[in-house]
Amino acid sequence: MPTEKTTFTSLHTGGSMTQVPERQSRLSGFVKTLFGDRLSIALTLISVLIIYAFVPVIDWALIRAHWTVASPAECQSGGACWAFIGAKLRLILFGLYPPEEQWRAVIVIVLIMALVLLTLSPRFWGARLLLVWAAGIAVMLVLMGGGVMGLPPVPTSKWGGLPVTLLLAVLSLGLAFPFSVVLALGRRSAQPVTRGLSVLVIELVRGLPLVGLLFVAAILMPLFLPPDWNIDKLGRTLAALTIFAAAYLAEVIRGGLQGLPYGQTEAAQALGIPYWRTIWHIVLPQAIQKVIPPLTNTAIVMVKNTSLVLIVGVFDMLSAARSAATDPMWPAPSAEAYLFVAMIYFVICYGIAAYSRHIETDLTARSHS
């Protein structure tokens, strides 16, 4: 119990909280956050400047923007031309895919999103989910390609836009995963040949730029393969992305394996659990839990890396947007086209990041009561 005197002094020296109405004290707290010390003042000023710099952008993007126009010429008067996106939406989203067949591409997008949503819940993780994915991918490829069940065939050279971006991202990451696990295990193997081979593959692929790898796969490979080996260009591009992702994922997963106590595999051995089941049920779940942040990072980078395929002439969403922006009918709408595509990429990548945060809090809740 404090004495009369100390209570009295504390009231005067700054402990005036009790007497000031709460609204005012919160306001003064706010002011203190903004201008409390020199660093805060500097940061506040910088923020104000940044916001000020954005005023013209907001003016362009929202206030003077054209949302609907009767003819493209109306867009000439400055301001963002969002009407262009509306007019070119199909081209950006589906590329050169035949318009009357685009419902198939829509189903593919919906399927991918449904599968991703299903995969979000750890409850469904397991071998069965892998089967569902394999079946889903098969259905998607059939839908996109057609040629069976009365669906008119659409060659992969006509595939384009968002389905291609999503398929490349999901397939390259999904196919890379088993390879990366094998590479990561190989790199930690006691056998020198296995270890050397894994190190070689990982370091070789990591040492090459992705663009180079894409060139080799899309342009050089057909020159070396026998002519009747007609592997599709989209398929070769996917192979390059997969190899690239596998090398990076392998290093991430190796980090997780290193943090795993040796006792875990020993306990599994003593219980008689076979090697690959130990890897799948005991080792990987724990290794992956430890490396969720870098894993997320790799996934996001790979989603964005798919846009590099435009260099070898694969028509992903970014290429589609670029070609949409070259329409001479419209006055230079490339900023709008790129912004629209950027927004879609942002939604996907931010979604991955938000999900990984959610999973991580879920997992930490387990280990501490």
Added chain:
Amino acid sequence: MTLAIDVSGLNKYYGNYHALRDVDFSVEERQRVVICGPSGSGKSTLIRCLNRLERHDGGRICIGGIELGDNLRDLDAVRREAGMVFQHFNLFPHMTVLENCVMPQVLSRKTARRDAVERAHAYLERVHILDQATKYPGQLSGGQQQRVAIARALCMQPRIMLFDEPTSALDPEMIREVLDTMVDLAEGGMTMVVVTHEMGFARQVADLVVYMEAGEIVEIAPPDRFFDAPQDERSRRFLSKLVTA
């Protein structure tokens, strides 16, 4: 009657280091053997050779009549025969207590899940920890975790249980609950090999005490003779240190 464990002329090297020297030792069925000795004497190495967590370099190891070698089917049979409990529990932290007991059965014996769950319940009950079945290992005390580890090993229905210092990583107040579980197991007739420094436990349940030093077995004797009238000079020195410590 075949011996539960029959080891003869066992040698083990770590590089140039001679960790086990001509070890001969056998355990009859339903016998309880306590292994003790100073740190680095090779106790863990010996017990880990028994289920081939370490490969031996010379000599014979037979578990339940099966000789340990490079044959994988035999190795699997031996691991079926012998359960192991570790100093640091080695529970699987990403599974609940119940799953820790269920999954190994499903993964290594292909037991039907329903039977596995039933058995897990029975053994968790037996080590008095069924009420914690839905928790994760990280949420339990050390003593509780070690009892789960014992239940997990028992779920595989081994005929031999190997313990490597099961109480050394525990806070003193938790040692009793684990030892009680082990005494209970011994009274149920389980064949047990226990590396431990708990001499009270050795006196209470052991049929034989094995004393090791520098990779050799120095003395094998029933506990009362070992503690009250050790034959070897080295055992006497070890015991006198224990008393003064």
